[in-house]
Amino acid sequence: MHIEPGVVTGAKLVLSYATGISAGGVALKLAVETVREQGITSFAARTLATTVLVFTFFEILPHFPVGVSEVHFILGSTLFLLFGAAPAAFGLAFGLLLQGVFFEPADIPQYGMNVTTLLVPLFAIQAIATRIISRNTAYVDLKYRQALALSTTYQAGVIAWVAFWALYGSGFAMSNLANIATFAASYALVIVIEPLADLAVLALAKSLRGVTAPGLVTPRLHNAA
Numbered sequence: 001m002h003i004e005p006g007v008v009t010g011a012k013l014v015l016s017y018a019t020g021i022s023a024g025g026v027a028l029k030l031a032v033e034t035v036r037e038q039g040i041t042s043f044a045a046r047t048l049a050t051t052v053l054v055f056t057f058f059e060i061l062p063h064f065p066v067g068v069s070e071v072h073f074i075l076g077s078t079l080f081l082l083f084g085a086a087p088a089a090f091g092l093a094f095g096l097l098l099q100g101v102f103f104e105p106a107d108i109p110q111y112g113m114n115v116t117t118l119l120v121p122l123f124a125i126q127a128i129a130t131r132i133i134s135r136n137t138a139y140v141d142l143k144y145r146q147a148l149a150l151s152t153t154y155q156a157g158v159i160a161w162v163a164f165w166a167l168y169g170s171g172f173a174m175s176n177l178a179n180i181a182t183f184a185a186s187y188a189l190v191i192v193i194e195p196l197a198d199l200a201v202l203a204l205a206k207s208l209r210g211v212t213a214p215g216l217v218t219p220r221l222h223n224a225a
Helices: 010-038 040-060 076-083 085-102 105-132 144-170 174-186 188-207
Strands: 064-066 069-071
Touching (some): 010 085, 010 105, 040 076, 040 085, 064 174, 069 174, 076 105, 076 144, 076 188, 085 105, 105 144, 144 188
Antiparallel strands (some): 064 069
16 A cells, blocks of 8 residues: 555545545546457456556565655556556556455555555556557567656656645645655655566567467557557
């Protein structure tokens, strides 16, 4: 999870439920489009894969409480490039929910704001990808600057939402501002590492072109649009 318990409490949680439902609505719309274009079996398989990966990322990869939240290696742009926006969105939502149910039940009240924090930046990188990646380019052929742009967009979105929730819940006290700044600065490491992870995963995927079972990855991974 991201936002720590106690940062947003009481009636203010209602906004987080509203934003979480809205993000879920966008994810559902993307899922309907994906199922229509690529079939429900492919969507279900990719959603299962992303759910398992997200749960693994949250529980096994290093994560540190810093300021108002935790620093995680979420690998949101990697999930997007491998599996597509809709499976990545559902995987992030389900993986986050499983973590809360089985390991951090005290974080369940924060689920709405945490799922918003994870999904809205994902939708942003989907929009950015259409602008910076040519329709003639498969994702396995991305350049570092393109991977950096996607990862930076995702991480900046996470930081912005964490800052919003912290300010919304706890105000503009100097201690709160300092905690937000500390959290944001700590994410610099993530912004450096994740584009490299993206390229490493894409290089592996490129070497497996023709080997990967159809439907288990987004068609755009190996093929131009």
